[in-house]
Amino acid sequence: MPKVNQPSVTIDHDKCIAAKGCRTCIDVCPTDILALDEEGKVHMAYDQCWYCLPCQHDCPTKAITVAIPYLLR
Amino acid sequence: MSAITTAIRQMETDVLVIGGGTAGPLAAIKAKEKAPGTRVLLLDKANVKRAGAIAEGMDSVNNAVIPGYATPEQYVKEITIANDGIVNQKAIMAYATRSYDMIRELDSWGVKFEKDETGAYAVKKVHHMGAYVLPMPEGHAIKKFIYKQIRRLGIAVSNRLIATRLLVAPDGRIAGTMALDSRSGEFVVIRAKAVILCTGSAGRLGLPASGYLFGTYENPCNAGDGYSMAYHAGAELSGLECFQINPLIKDYNGPACAYVTGPFGGFTVNAKGERFIKSDYWSGQMMLEFWRELESGNGPVFLKLDHLADETVTRIENILHVTERPTRGLFHEGRHTDYRSDLVEMHISEIGLCGGHSASGVWVDENARTTVPGLYAAGDLCNVAHNYMMGAMVFGMIAGQDAVDYAAGLDLPEFDAGQVEREHARVLAPLERAEGLDPTDVEYKLRRMVNDYLQPPKVTRKMEIGLDRFAEIREDLKRVKAGNPHELMRALEIHAIVDCAELAARASLFRTESRWGLYHYRSDFEERNDAEWFCFVEVRKGPDGKPEIFKRPVDPYIVPVGDDERDAYNQLRIETAAE
Known part of the structure; x- marks a missing residue:
């Protein structure tokens, strides 16, 4: 699974409950850029973020932070 | 061939709705309500819960036709004039006469619209002539209320399917679609009696000035798939020379948003702090004045809010930083821009195609029918000028209701x-x-x-x-x-x-x-x-x-436009500002 260097969407793995089966952020992302890595942790797989926020708003443990992508910051 | 690419999944339905944003869910809901025995399948390339232009809600209805504020005839006339006369008035009237009922129905589902102290809808004037803007200060949850209706009716939903080409029967009528599962790589053939395309605008057409491919005004999932699919299926496309170009926050490329700030006293100014346009309503004519100002020595152009009272700005922030594009606040923070003390620099967006904002798209009549039998289009994809979110919902409804009648008694069409x-x-x-x-x-x-x-x-x-x-x-x-x-x-x-x-x-x-x-x-x-x-x-x-x-x-008008009114939108410039 590809990974973005310096991702604008970051996940606090201490809060993330993907290991318990949660897939909320992966499900709601319109551009489908969040994925599980080999260790079962969520990461930003593609630099295709619309900075729209469903992932951050729907995350049950508030583990996600969306930043404005660098090019337009 | 690898194993991932050989599987072909087969599905079938009566009415297939492609696109789960704004028009699509309404098409599916209204089809199912009208004919509960009809099989309805709603597809999206993302997830219907958070798909489309209103993934994070909407901050206002831009075209509410509310009794006491405007009549359908006044609305049809305003949109005709704002589009230099090239409109299908019957289609615009089909929206205008259903606008109020749709707003009331959404209200009954839990969607919040601004009301005055008597409980009446609090309509504001932003357009050049009439009053059609209904604020939605708590409009962030609109998708959730719509999704509840989809669940209530038990409508079949299939996410992460990207439709690629429509299936056409030998006699030219629509027969379904082909799609790709963007997670598994499965190729999917979906047979249907009627297809309603609700795939939104072509929002990934021009490149944003930031250079970021996904830094678009429209949801970047809306790459123009529907225009391409309709075209290859033989449908007529209309007004593709009438581009969508928006006045946006520079670099952020999202709405500023004049419809929200205007009623609170915000407006657009040039570098001298002077107004140069009479109306901030988005029209091609307004954009031309905006472009002229940027090109003149008076640019750049800004949104001005720094003259407003602190509590007014807070109210504006509580809408703009929560709804539709809630990262606006984060962007301003990064640039150290505070509405209370700073002007917000604006620019002109890259081009796109979008019936919701301009006047282009798949040609439809007042029943949302395209020129291909059994194929419908609704929302930003179809050419019903300046139709916006509420027009997408109404045309979704019209398409859904017409499609169940069309599909009734029809066998699944064969295809080559x-x-x-x-x-x-x-x-x-x-x-x-x-x-x-x-x-x-x-x-x-x-x-x-x-x-x-x-x-x-x-x-x-x-x-x-x-x-x-x-x-x-x-x-x-x-x-x-x-x-x-x-x-x-x-x-x-x-x-x-x-x-x-x-x-x-x-x-x-x-x-x-x-x-x-x-x-x-x-x-x-x-x-x-x-x-x-x-x-x-x-x-x-x-x-x-x-x-x-x-x-x-252009069909003969059903609402006449007087010679003294037809050029009203070509007189938007405040002449003194240009001196």
């Missing part, structure tokens, strides 16, 4: 298996190449060329060169490599983008006049020419597989 074989090969080819071009590079180059050759002012020779470049990129698409199903989805979207770019260029070249302000401003044909061009410019796929361009007359 060759269509499926050809599409299967086209769709999966990038996955099977050992090496090839990166889809991101090809998309970047194509969209940069769109900026270079199609961004108004339009110039004949530049658009001709653009067509050459687009044709070369079409050839490059035969060499694109995708490493997985996600990249394959992005690669397929480029096919739709190049179709939209080519058709937009051809329609623009065909109309040898200027119209709709900046949307179709041709510097080598600067004047409006009603004698020759008071008509729609239409395009469809000809028998030779090439685009066929022709004129469609």
Whole structure:
């Protein structure tokens, strides 16, 4: 699974409950850029973020932070 | 072939709705409500819960036709004038007469609209002539209320399916669609009696000035798939020379948003802090004045809120930083911009195609029917001028209700298996190449060329060169490599983008006049020419597989427009500001 260097969407793995089966952020992302890595942790797989926020708003443990992508910051 | 690419999944339904944003859910809901026994399937390339332009809600209804504030006739007249006369008034009237009932129904579902102390809808004036803006300060949850209705009715939903080409029966009627599962890479054939396309705008056409491919005004999932699919199925497309160009927050590329701030006292100014346009309502004519100001010594252009009371600004922030594009606040924070003390720098967006904001898209009549039997279009994809979110919902409803009648008693149409074989090969080819071009590079180059050759002012020779470049990129698409199903989805979207770019260029070249302000401003044909061009410019796929361009007359008006009113939108400039 590809990974973005310096991702604008970051996940606090201490809060993330993907290991318990949660897939909320992966499900709601319109551009489908969040994925599980080999260790079962969520990461930003593609630099295709619309900075729209469903992932951050729907995350049950508030583990996600969306930043404005660098090019337009 | 690898195992991932050989599987073909088969599905069937009666009414297939493609696109789960705004129009699509309403089409599915209204089809199911009207005929509960009808099988309805709602597809989206993302997830219906958070799909489309209103993934994070909407901050206002831009075109509410509320008794006591406006009549349907007044609305039809205003939209006719705002579009330099080239509209299908019957379609706009179909929206206008259903606008109020749709708002009341959404209200009954829990969607919040602003009301005054008597409980009446608090309509504001933003348009040049009438009052049609209904604020939604708590409009962030609209998708959730709509999704509840989808669940209540038990409508079948299939997420992460990207429709690529429609299935057409030998007699020309619609027979379903073909799609790709962007997670598994499965190729899917869905047979249907009627298909309602609700795939939104072509929002990934021009390249944002930031250079970030996904930094678009529209939801970047809306790559123009529907225009491409409708075109290849034989449907007539309309007004593709009437581009969507928006006045946006510079770099952020989201709405400022004048519809929200205007009623609170915000407005657009030039670098001298002076107003230069009478109305901030988005029209081609307003955009032309905006562009002239940027090009003059008076630029850049700003949104001005720093004269407002602190509590007013807080109210504005509590809407703008929560709804529709809630990262606006984060962006301003990064730039150290505070509405209380700073002007907000604005710019002109890259081009797109969007019936919701301008007047272009798949041609539909007042029943949302395209020119292909059994194929409907609704929302930003169809050409019902300035239809916005509420128009998408109403036209979704109209399409859903008409489609169940069309499908009743019809057998699933047969189709030629060759269509499926050809599409299967086209769709999966990038996955099977050992090496090839990166889809991101090809998309970047194509969209940069769109900026270079199609961004108004339009110039004949530049658009001709653009067509050459687009044709070369079409050839490059035969060499694109995708490493997985996600990249394959992005690669397929480029096919739709190049179709939209080519058709937009051809329609623009065909109309040898200027119209709709900046949307179709041709510097080598600067004047409006009603004698020759008071008509729609239409395009469809000809028998030779090439685009066929022709004129469609504007139907006689059902709401007359007086000679003294028809140019009202061409008088938006405050003359003193230009001195």
